Amino acid sequence: MFRCILACDLKGGVVVRGVRGEREKYRPIHEYSRIVTTSEPLEMIRAMKPRETYIADLDRITGAGDHLETIRSISGLTRTMVDAGISRGEDAARLRQVSGGIILGTETASLSLIEALQGRDALVSIDMRHGSMMSADPALGASPLDTVRALNALELGGIILLDVARVGSGEGIDLGLLRAAVSTSRHPVIVGGGVRDLRDLEQAGQAGAAGAIIASAVHSLTIPLDLLR
Template sequence: MTRCVFVLDLFNGSAVHALRGERERYLPIDTASSIVRTCDPLAILDLLRPKEVYVADLDRIMGTGDNLDLIGEIAREAETMADVGISSVEELALLPAGCRPVLGTETGSFDFIEEASFKREVVVSIDLFGGAVLARDPALRVSPLDLIRRLNPLPLKEIILLSLDRVGTSAGLDEPLLRKAADLSAHPLLLGGGVKDASDLDRLEDLGIAGALVATAVHRGTIPLEKIR
């Protein structure tokens, strides 16, 4: 069965509804959800009981604060991976041992990703917008398929293909890209962004994608709760 990783986007201690990477427009999740009436992340976990959680600390990614203590609490409730905008090996220690660091191309460098992968079990997020890799480091600003090739030799846990412009849109799958990526990658691939319903999860399995990050489809009820449990 396709892995379903439940997403919690944290902003100022609350869970918010992510939409197309337009972070200034994110609203509390209870304004967009048909299944929760709270934006308290721990209350949401208690209600939905997901097996596995992906957390994005938007405050720390944007440099306006952090939700690190809250992430530590979340990691005690579910298997957790977290993107907190880490950009140096020293910052790996910001996350507890039970929480897997997600290293995003938006904030990291290739040299850092390479070094970190030998220090700790990490996940790399290839952050995409309009099909192009979002990155400050020129070594990462290549096509997503070329970047997958470059990452193949590293001892990564897995890779996330995170299409920020598709997040929160239920736009469906970019099947040609996903098929090529799955054929190329030496690591399991997870898709973030655009998954609209349970049939998309079945299709991902057919394409060779190991799993998906899901939030909007869960909150809209088009992916049943048993999938994240």
């Protein structure tokens, strides 16, 4: 079954709308959403009732704090996978206590750390900006497909292709890269960033993606909320 996963970016205690990775400009989601009138995380999740949620703890990623207790509560309402900028083993241990799955992003995690933390509850986010790698470790490879190949030897729950420059942009997904990653990876591939509408979801599925991470298109009613449920 194709997985439609709600993106939930947490910053300063509220859910914000992510746009092109420009984190300092993110605004509370209720200012944009046509579905919810609140940016309080638990209230939003209760209103939207997603089956599965991708959470980015932006404060943890930027070193401004964390939302661990909020994430614990959200994980009682929906299946969660969480990116909190893991760069050390102890970060992952804390996150595993409050979430359904951890995300090891190439922006902050080294290949050796990913190897140490691998498991069925771990996903690797191949973080990109305009198709170029955002990487903390040259050993991960110079290109997204290099990273896909490097990850094939590991036990993972999946990989995420996330181009932050496409997030909230409505530009669509990079189908060429997605097809290449699917044909190269032995893990399920989830795509994030730029999903516009039902046609994008259909094309992602036809390309072999296991799922897509979506937010703006749902909040703008371009993609029906029911697909998240």
